[in-house]
Amino acid sequence: MTKEEFLVTPYTVEGNINYEKLIKKFGTEPIDNILLNRIKKHTGELHFMLKRKIFFCHRDLNWLLNKYENGEKFYIYTGRGPSGKMHLGHLLPFLFTKWLQDKFNCKTIIQITDDEKYLFNKKKLEEYTKQGLENIKDIIAVGLNPKLTEIMIDTYNSKTLYNNAIHFAKRLTISTIKSAFGFNDSYNIGQYFYTSFQAVPAILESVRQGKNIPCLIPLGVDQDPHFRLARDVCPKLGYYKPAIIHSRFLPPLQGIEGKMSSSKEETAIFTTDDKETVRKKVMKYAFSGGRKTLEEHRKYGGNPEIDVSYQYLYQLLEPNDKKIKEIHEEYKSGNLLSGELKQIMVKKANEFLEKHQKARRKAEEKIEKFLIKD
Amino acid sequence: MTKEEFLVTPYTVEGNINYEKLIKKFGTEPIDNILLNRIKKHTGELHFMLKRKIFFCHRDLNWLLNKYENGEKFYIYTGRGPSGKMHLGHLLPFLFTKWLQDKFNCKTIIQITDDEKYLFNKKKLEEYTKQGLENIKDIIAVGLNPKLTEIMIDTYNSKTLYNNAIHFAKRLTISTIKSAFGFNDSYNIGQYFYTSFQAVPAILESVRQGKNIPCLIPLGVDQDPHFRLARDVCPKLGYYKPAIIHSRFLPPLQGIEGKMSSSKEETAIFTTDDKETVRKKVMKYAFSGGRKTLEEHRKYGGNPEIDVSYQYLYQLLEPNDKKIKEIHEEYKSGNLLSGELKQIMVKKANEFLEKHQKARRKAEEKIEKFLIKD
Numbered sequence: 049m050t051k052e053e054f055l056v057t058p059y060t061v062e063g064n065i066n067y068e069k070l071i072k073k074f075g076t077e078p079i080d081n082i083l084l085n086r087i088k089k090h091t092g093e094l095h096f097m098l099k100r101k102i103f104f105c106h107r108d109l110n111w112l113l114n115k116y117e118n119g120e121k122f123y124i125y126t127g128r129g130p131s132g133k134m135h136l137g138h139l140l141p142f143l144f145t146k147w148l149q150d151k152f153n154c155k156t157i158i159q160i161t162d163d164e165k166y167l168f169n170k171k172k173l174e175e176y177t178k179q180g181l182e183n184i185k186d187i188i189a190v191g192l193n194p195k196l197t198e199i200m201i202d203t204y205n206s207k208t209l210y211n212n213a214i215h216f217a218k219r220l221t222i223s224t225i226k227s228a229f230g231f232n233d234s235y236n237i238g239q240y241f242y243t244s245f246q247a248v249p250a251i252l253e254s255v256r257q258g259k260n261i262p263c264l265i266p267l268g269v270d271q272d273p274h275f276r277l278a279r280d281v282c283p284k285l286g287y288y289k290p291a292i293i294h295s296r297f298l299p300p301l302q303g304i305e306g307k308m309s310s311s312k313e314e315t316a317i318f319t320t321d322d323k324e325t326v327r328k329k330v331m332k333y334a335f336s337g338g339r340k341t342l343e344e345h346r347k348y349g350g351n352p353e354i355d356v357s358y359q360y361l362y363q364l365l366e367p368n369d370k371k372i373k374e375i376h377e378e379y380k381s382g383n384l385l386s387g388e389l390k391q392i393m394v395k396k397a398n399e400f401l402e403k404h405q406k407a408r409r410k411a412e413e414k415i416e417k418f419l420i421k422d
Numbered sequence: 423m424t425k426e427e428f429l430v431t432p433y434t435v436e437g438n439i440n441y442e443k444l445i446k447k448f449g450t451e452p453i454d455n456i457l458l459n460r461i462k463k464h465t466g467e468l469h470f471m472l473k474r475k476i477f478f479c480h481r482d483l484n485w486l487l488n489k490y491e492n493g494e495k496f497y498i499y500t501g502r503g504p505s506g507k508m509h510l511g512h513l514l515p516f517l518f519t520k521w522l523q524d525k526f527n528c529k530t531i532i533q534i535t536d537d538e539k540y541l542f543n544k545k546k547l548e549e550y551t552k553q554g555l556e557n558i559k560d561i562i563a564v565g566l567n568p569k570l571t572e573i574m575i576d577t578y579n580s581k582t583l584y585n586n587a588i589h590f591a592k593r594l595t596i597s598t599i600k601s602a603f604g605f606n607d608s609y610n611i612g613q614y615f616y617t618s619f620q621a622v623p624a625i626l627e628s629v630r631q632g633k634n635i636p637c638l639i640p641l642g643v644d645q646d647p648h649f650r651l652a653r654d655v656c657p658k659l660g661y662y663k664p665a666i667i668h669s670r671f672l673p674p675l676q677g678i679e680g681k682m683s684s685s686k687e688e689t690a691i692f693t694t695d696d697k698e699t700v701r702k703k704v705m706k707y708a709f710s711g712g713r714k715t716l717e718e719h720r721k722y723g724g725n726p727e728i729d730v731s732y733q734y735l736y737q738l739l740e741p742n743d744k745k746i747k748e749i750h751e752e753y754k755s756g757n758l759l760s761g762e763l764k765q766i767m768v769k770k771a772n773e774f775l776e777k778h779q780k781a782r783r784k785a786e787e788k789i790e791k792f793l794i795k796d
Contacts (some may be wrong), residue, residue, distance in 0.1 A: 163584075173585075203585050207796060210537075210580040211547075217612030218541050225611060237599060238591030241615035300549060300652050422581060422796075 054184040056270050057229055059168065061307045067104055067269075067296060075271050076105040076294060086113055091151040097144050097295070103266065105294045107279070112291035115262045116152075120205045122262035124148055125249040125290065127159035127271075130180035131169065135316035136364055136397070137298030137307060138183075139404075141266045142190045144295070148266065149196055156197045157249045158187060158418075163202040163398045164245070167238040177203055181415065186319045188414055189407035202220040202245060207422040212255060213244035220244060228273045246271075247278035250290040268297060298363055303335040304354055307365070307405065317360075319408065323398045329359060330394050337379070338386030349382035350389070357386075357393035365396040393398075430644050431603055434682045435543065441478055441643075441670060448646050450479040450668060460487055465525040469670070470741045471518050477640065479668045481653070483639040486665035489636045490526075496636035498522055499664065501533035501624040501645075502561065504554035505543065505770060509690035510738055510771070511672030511681060512557075513778075515640050516564045517738075518669070519595065522640065523570055529569045531623045532561060532792075537576040538619070540682060541612040551577055554788065560693050562785035562792060563778055573792040574617060581796040586629060587618035593655045602647045620645075621652035624664040637664040644681070672737055677709040678728055691734075693782065697772045704768050711753070712760030723756035724763070731760075731767035 054063030056070060071078055079101060088094050090113075097103050112122055126145050128138065142158075149156050160183065162176040169176075180201050187199070202209060225231060225240050253261040265275060272294060279289040297307035300315040314333050317326055337355030339345035352358040358379060366372045375392065378384035428437030430444060445452055453475060462468050471477050486496055500519050502512065516532075523530050534557065536550040543550075546747075553778060554575050561573065567773065599605060599614050627635040639649060646668060653663040669683035674689040688707050691700055711729030713719035726732040732753060740746045752758035 103611060163588050167588060173588070206584040207581040210584045211577050214537050214547065214612050217615065218610050220611050221609040222605075222611065222614065224610060226607070230502060231596075233596040233600070235596060236592050237594050237596065237611075237614045237618060238588050240611045241591065384742065 057273055058271050059229060061270050061297065062305075064305045065297070070269060071105050074105075074269070074276075076107055076272065076292075077109075078105050079103060079109075079293075083109060086110070088193070090116070095144060095147045096369065097140070097363070099369070100362060101297045102140070103144060103293050103362050105269070106292060107275075108289060108291040109264075109293060112262050112264055114210065116281075120262055121154070122152070122264050123155040123157065123253045125157045125159070125252075125263055125265050126267055127161060127249070128180070128183050129161045129165050129184045130163045130176050132179060133318045133320060133359065134183050134186040135298075135318045136400075137316065137320065137362065139186065139190060140295055140298060140364060141268060142187050142192075144266050146190045146192055148264070149193060154190060154264075155253065157252060158192075158197065158199045158201060159246065159249050160184065160201045161242075161246065163206070163238075164242050167236065167242055173203070177201065184418065185408045186404075186414055188411035188418060189319075189404055191407065192418075194414060194417040197418055198306070198420045199415075200249065200420060205420060205422050209245050209248050212248040212251065213241075214246035216247045216278065216281050217241060217287050219284055220277055226268040228277055229331070243277055244273050246274045247281065250275065250278050251282060251285065251287040254287050260286075260288050262288055265290050265292045267292065267294060268307075269294040270297070296363070299335075299356055299359055301329060301333040301335065301356055303356065304359065317397060317401075319401065319404055321401065323401075326397050326401065327394045330390050330397070334360075334390060334393070336386040336390075338389075339382075345385060346382045350379045350384070350386060352376050352379050355379070355386070355389065357389050361393055361396060365393065365400055382406070423683050432645050433603060435644050435671065436679075438679045439671070444643060445479050448479075448643070448650075450481055450643075450646065450666075451483075452479050453477060453483075457483060460484070464490070466795040469518060469521045470743065471514070471737070473743070474736060476514070476737050477518060477667050477669045479643070480666060481649075482663060482665040483638075483667060486636055486638055492578045494636055495528070496526070496665070497627045498649065499531045499533070499534060499626075499637055499639050500641055501620070502527075502554070502557050503535045503539050504550050504557045505539045506553060507692045507694060508557050508560040509639075509672075509692045510734065510774075511690065512558065513564060513693065514672060515642060515667055515737060516561050516566075518640050520564045520566055522559075522638070523567060527631070528570065528638075529627065530566060531626060532566075532571065532573045533620065533623050534558065534573060534575045535616075535620065537580070537612075538616050541610065541616055547577070551575065558789055559782045559785040560794065563693075563781035565781065566792075567731055568788060568791040571792055572794045574623065574794060579794060579796050582626070583619050583622050586625065588621040589659050590618035590621040590652065591615060593658055594636075594651055598651065602651055614734050617648050617651055620648045621655065624649065625656060625659065625661040628661050634662050636662055639664050639666045641666065641668060642681070643668040644671070670737070671732055673709075673730055675703060675707040675709065675730055677730065678733065691771060691775075693775065693778055695775065697775075700771050700775065701768045704764050704771070708734075708764060708767070710760040710764075712763075713756075716759070719759060720756045724752050724758070724760060728754050729753070729760070729763065731763045735767055737771060739767065739774055760769050777793055 054065045074081050160180040162180045166173040223355040250263050275292055282289045335356040337351035362372055379389055428439045498519055501516050534554040536554045539550040540547040624637050649666055656663045709730040711725035736746055753763055
């Protein structure tokens with residue numbers, strides 16, 4: 049893979065992702081200011097992840113707002129593949145989902161895909177289910193409303209999921225899956241079938257209510273191929289296509305290529321990391337956009353676009369627009385040194401995690417309230 | 423397809439099936455007299471379908487008997503794809519299953535594959551589920567013991583089935599499915615995945631009891647490819663391979679090629695046909711092994727091997743060995759005319775169906791007792 053190349057599928061994220069090119073490649077629409085203003089009319093204020101284009105593209109958001117403005121409430125669907133512990137990047141769509149839920153008073157379905165992780169990886173099924181229950185604590189900890197939120201675990205809710213999935217499965221050929229995911233004939237039949245499970249929550253409220261309910265899916269852009277397929281099938285089943293809003297990836301600590309990985313401890317800050325671990329990881333691994341020498345840095349300034357600490361602050365940890373702008377300017381001008389920027393990032397990360405970990409501990413008792421029965 | 427050619431898969435049965443060649447093609451073992459005597463030691467008498475080699479080949483029956491003789495009881499698993507009404511041919515494995523259940527006092531699991539029929543055919547899912555419930559009446563009517571028998575409907579028990587199916591699915595590649603079933607890339611992902619659902623009941627008792635329980639599957643030989651795959655995977659999951667005993671097909675009324683079809687009314691005698699319908703179908707459609715003229719018939723005799731009425735008597739309707747031998751001789755010698763043979767067959771079929779239909783009506787109230795909760 050050359051410097052210009054990148055690959056984004058639900059199963060591989062590689063290279064230096066050019067999000068503008070990705071929009072063209074995937075055929076999504078960029079989120080522009082007209083759309084942002086339209087959202088703002090309903091929400092009063094804009095989430096910083098919208099203003100900053102962390103959620104950077106979409107499918108059918110204008111259609112969704114048309115429906116909303118005509119009195120058709122939508123519900124939200126998002127999910128998590130429990131491959132391991134959750135890191136800061138994983139929280140991003142859930143934090144945004146919580147905001148959407150509050151602003152639009154939306155019913156929310158969250159799918160935990162333990163079966164998927166089993167079909168694509170090496171551990172026992174039970175380990176992914178267990179990991180899923182751990183991840184649910186993080187998801188609840190972002191503050192989702194138990195009265196509005198349902199969490200489905202694929203192996204707990206496989207009856208509902210399978211009985212609806214076969215309608216998608218019947219309409220998706222092997223050829224279609226190959227071109228969407230790049231699989232070949234040596235992949236297993238579970239991997240091919242799985243996408244039909246991920247499609248189900250996008251119609252589930254409509255199935256339950258016996259009428260079409262619009263659905264909005266906030267997700268990391270790598271998950272888009274699943275929903276391109278689901279969106280093709282939905283109208284054939286008589287359902288609305290779900291609208292989608294896509295986020296960028298929080299980069300790995302080591303640099304802005306790819307996305308963070310749960311399987312490599314040192315590439316990510318985990319939601320359960322303690323203060324000292326966070327400090328050490330950032331100091332040791334966080335890729336810096338600073339210059340080689342203090343002198344050069346003071347003279348030419350740092351590059352916030354490739355500085356991982358800055359990116360974490362911008363994408364997640366510093367919602368205050370004035371403050372982030374200040375940091376950007378100070379760093380670019382050379383007044384703020386890389387080490388100092390890292391200190392800011394560590395402080396913000398630890399403040400964020402202190403609050404999150406407290407909520408996470410409380411979430412343990414609440415899990416049952418969120419799980420649904422088949 | 424030339425006269426010599428035939429095709430047997432779960433999804434296509436065509437041509438004039440040569441069962442000896444099929445044994446070689448599938449790699450099964452013929453049922454010989456040594457094996458029959460071994461079974462007889464336990465059952466006291468042999469079912470006529472064994473003596474007559476209607477159940478004509480097997481996999482690992484000797485292994486199963488070894489286990490049995492060493493004190494490991496086995497359970498039985500068979501099933502039904504509810505594509506339409508049941509005809510006489512469909513009853514064959516169930517009648518044999520009932521005999522096995524009685525003789526060995528076996529727990530029995532029956533799977534109704536409404537999802538499969540939906541994935542491979544054109545009607546709505548609900549219609550196959552409904553058809554499955556109709557078929558269950560026929561299955562119960564053969565006299566299965568409700569205390570020993572569990573009937574699973576795939577969409578009712580999809581949680582149990584899916585959560586176990588993914589273990590098979592993970593170990594079956596697209597290539598493997600292609601070579602077993604002759605599918606290509608234009609088949610849907612549900613069709614590919616489905617075989618993993620059919621595998622589950624072959625390990626289910628072992629899963630439930632947390633230890634290996636031998637399983638015997640009586641089935642129409644067309645279903646063998648599913649279990650060739652399942653048998654490859656079972657040991658990888660730590661379970662015994664199921665033993666299998668395979669039956670021939672009751673031929674369509676029109677002649678001994680292929681198997682009867684539920685979708686063509688005139689090719690089959692349905693379990694719900696009334697006496698007059700049976701008479702008319704046999705008289706009009708049942709392929710005769712008789713000679714062209716009365717004179718020739720008296721002189722050269724009829725051919726019972728290709729005479730459909732004789733085959734129905736031999737395979738299903740006349741369990742009495744002495745009587746069937748008599749009919750065979752009389753027909754072959756020319757004493758018994760085709761019309762007379764048809765009359766015998768109609769009489770026996772209607773006696774059989776009168777009893778069956780009475781039991782079928784009573785079965786309606788019993789369905790709930792047989793269905794299992796997930």
